[in-house]
Amino acid sequence: MKYLTRNFNYFTKLGVKGPRPLPIFGNLWERLFTSLPELDIKWQRKYGKIYGVYDGNEPILMVTDPELIKHILVKDFHIFQDRFPVSKSNNHPIIGKMLTELRGDDWKRVRSVTTPVFTSVKLKAMYPTVRESAEGFATTLDKYAKDKGVINAKDLFGCYTMDVISNCGFAIKSDAFKDPNNPFVVNGEVIIEVPVWKLLLPEFALNILNIKTFLNEKSVTFFSPIVRQILKIREKSKTKSNDFIDLMMSVRHEANCIDDGEEESGIEKKILNIKASNKFITEDEMIAQGFIFFAAGNVTANNTMAFCSYELALNPEVQQKLYEEVMSSLDTNGEIDYEVLTKLAYLDAVIAETLRLHTPTIKVGRNAIQDYPLADTGITIPKGQIIQIPIYAIHYSEEYYPNPEEFIPDRFLPENRHNIMPYTYLPFSAGPRNCIGMRFALMEMKVGLAHIIRRFKFVRSPQTEVPVTIVKNIPLKCAKSLTVGIESRVY
Ligand code: HEM
Numbered sequence: 454m455k456y457l458t459r460n461f462n463y464f465t466k467l468g469v470k471g472p473r474p475l476p477i478f479g480n481l482w483e484r485l486f487t488s489l490p491e492l493d494i495k496w497q498r499k500y501g502k503i504y505g506v507y508d509g510n511e512p513i514l515m516v517t518d519p520e521l522i523k524h525i526l527v528k529d530f531h532i533f534q535d536r537f538p539v540s541k542s543n544n545h546p547i548i549g550k551m552l553t554e555l556r557g558d559d560w561k562r563v564r565s566v567t568t569p570v571f572t573s574v575k576l577k578a579m580y581p582t583v584r585e586s587a588e589g590f591a592t593t594l595d596k597y598a599k600d601k602g603v604i605n606a607k608d609l610f611g612c613y614t615m616d617v618i619s620n621c622g623f624a625i626k627s628d629a630f631k632d633p634n635n636p637f638v639v640n641g642e643v644i645i646e647v648p649v650w651k652l653l654l655p656e657f658a659l660n661i662l663n664i665k666t667f668l669n670e671k672s673v674t675f676f677s678p679i680v681r682q683i684l685k686i687r688e689k690s691k692t693k694s695n696d697f698i699d700l701m702m703s704v705r706h707e708a709n710c711i712d713d714g715e716e717e718s719g720i721e722k723k724i725l726n727i728k729a730s731n732k733f734i735t736e737d738e739m740i741a742q743g744f745i746f747f748a749a750g751n752v753t754a755n756n757t758m759a760f761c762s763y764e765l766a767l768n769p770e771v772q773q774k775l776y777e778e779v780m781s782s783l784d785t786n787g788e789i790d791y792e793v794l795t796k797l798a799y800l801d802a803v804i805a806e807t808l809r810l811h812t813p814t815i816k817v818g819r820n821a822i823q824d825y826p827l828a829d830t831g832i833t834i835p836k837g838q839i840i841q842i843p844i845y846a847i848h849y850s851e852e853y854y855p856n857p858e859e860f861i862p863d864r865f866l867p868e869n870r871h872n873i874m875p876y877t878y879l880p881f882s883a884g885p886r887n888c889i890g891m892r893f894a895l896m897e898m899k900v901g902l903a904h905i906i907r908r909f910k911f912v913r914s915p916q917t918e919v920p921v922t923i924v925k926n927i928p929l930k931c932a933k934s935l936t937v938g939i940e941s942r943v944y
Pocket of ligand 1: 536552553554564745746747749750751753754757812813814817818879880881882883886887888889890891893894
C-alpha cells in the first residue's frame with residue numbers, strides 16, 4: 454500500500470530539513486502532546502524559514518519567509534489558487550461547496566458572487582444592526598457585573614458574535630446572550646469540534662470509513678435546513694432584509710464591485726473578473742456559504758474578543774488608554790458615528806495586537822497546480838505539493854516582533870506600522886483568497902468592544918487562568934475556557 458511504503462526521505466531528497474517522522478503517522482503524533490501553535494513555533498525556531506513536516510503520509514512544505522509568502526499568496530496566485538481541503542470535506546454535499554473548500558473555476562465563480570456582500574457600503578448599512586446587538590450584549594453584561602463580578606468571556610462573546618452573524622447574515626434575532634443554551638450558540642460552538650482520532654486518521658482510512666468531513670455534521674444538519682427555509686421564504690416574498698442572504702441573492706447577476714486599492718486588489722480584480730453569464734450560484738452553494746459564514750465568522754471573532762478582554766484585564770494601562778479614546782469619540786447623543794469608529798487608531802491597534810498574539814487561524818495552506826521553483830532557494834516543488842504558512846508562528850517570531858510574547862498595541866499605531874514587515878502580519882491571510890469576512894469581522898469586534906469598554910472594566914480575577922489553556926488538536930487557537938473579572942464603570 455502506498456501509505457505504508459511511503460518513503461519518508463521525500464524532504465531529504467528535496468534538500469529540506471524538518472522533524473523526524475514516524476511510520477504511518479508522520480509528525481501528526483506530536484499533536485497528541487503539544488498544541489498546534491506551540492508545535493509550529495518550536496519547528497520554525499529550530500528549522501528556519503523553510504522546513505518539511507509529514508501530515509500522516511502527506512509531505513507539507515512549511516514556508517515562513519515573507520518574500521516567498523508574497524509570491525505564493527499574491528504574485529503567483531494562479532499557481533496557488535487552491536487550498537487543500539481544510540476539513541477533508543470535498544465529498545460532502547453541502548460542506549464541499551463552501552468557499553473554503555471550492556477549487557478552480559467553481560471557487561472563482563462563487564467568490565465573485567459573494568465578494569460584493571462585504572463592500573464598505575454594505576457594511577456601513579449593517580452598522581445599526583450590529584450596534585443593536587452590542588447594546589443588548591452590554592445590558593446582559595451589566596447583570597454579570599452586578600451579580601457575579603466575573604464572566605466566562607469565551608461563552609459570552611460567543612453569544613455576541615452569534616447574535617451579530619445571525620442578525621446580519623440571516624435577519625434572525627437569536628438574542629443569544631440572553632440564553633447561552635440557545636440552539637444557535639450550542640450548534641455554532643461545536644462546528645469545529647473534531648474527535649482527535651479523526652484528525653489522526655490517514656487519507657485511506659478516512660475513505661474506508663466514509664468520513665466526509667472534519668466538521669461536526671450535527672451542526673450542518675442544524676443550520677442547513679434553516680438556511681434552505683430562509684431562501685424559500687425570500688424567493689417568494691418581496692421584502693428586503695439587507696442581510697447576507699439577500700445580498701447574495703441580489704448580487705448573483707450584478708457586476709462585480711470590489712473597492713480596495715493597491716497591488717493586491719488589482720490582482721483580485723483580474724482573478725475574479727469572470728464573464729457575467731458565468732456568474733451564478735446554486736441553492737446548495739448558497740446554503741454552503743450561509744453555513745461557512747456562521748462557522749468561520751463565529752469562532753474566530755468570538756475567541757479574538759475573549760482574548761482581547763483577557764489582555765485588557767492583564768494590561769490596565771492599555772485598557773485606560775482605550776477607554777479614553779472611546780469616550781472622546783462619543784457624539785452629543787452618546788453614540789459613535791460609523792466613520793469615527795473606523796478611524797479610532799488605538800481601538801484598531803488593540804484589536805490588531807490581539808489578532809497578532811492570539812491569531813485564531815494557526816496556518817493557511819495552498820496546493821501547487823504545477824511544478825514551481827521557489828525563488829532563489831534552489832528548491833523546485835512538484836505539482837500537487839501542499840504548502841502551509843504557519844501564521845501563528847510568524848507572529849511570534851523575534852525577528853519581526855521584538856518581545857513577541859508581550860501585548861503591545863503601540864506596534865500597530867499609524868506612526869509605528871511601517872516597522873511591520875509586509876507579509877509577517879497575516880491574521881486574515883493575504884491575496885485574492887484571503888478572509889472574505891475580514892472587514893465585517895473588524896467592524897463587529899470594534900463595535901462590540903467600544904460599547905463594552907465605555908460601560909465596564911475588565912479586571913484580573915483569582916479565576917483568571919494565566920496563561921490560558923488552549924484546545925489541542927483543532928486548527929484554530931481556541932481557549933478551553935476564559936474567565937475575567939468585570940466591573941461596571943461609574944459615569
Ligand atoms: C477575527 C475574525 C476572523 C479571522 C481571524 C479570519 C481569518 C481567516 C483566514 C486566515 C482565512 C484563510 C485565508 C487564506 O487561506 O488565505 C479565512 C478564510 C475565510 N473566512 Fe475568515 N476570519 C475571520 C472572520 C470571518 C467572518 C466574520 C467571515 C464571514 C462572515 C469569514 C469568512 C471566511 C471565508 C468564507 C473564508 C474562505 C475564503 C475563500 O476561500 O475564498 N471569516 N478567514
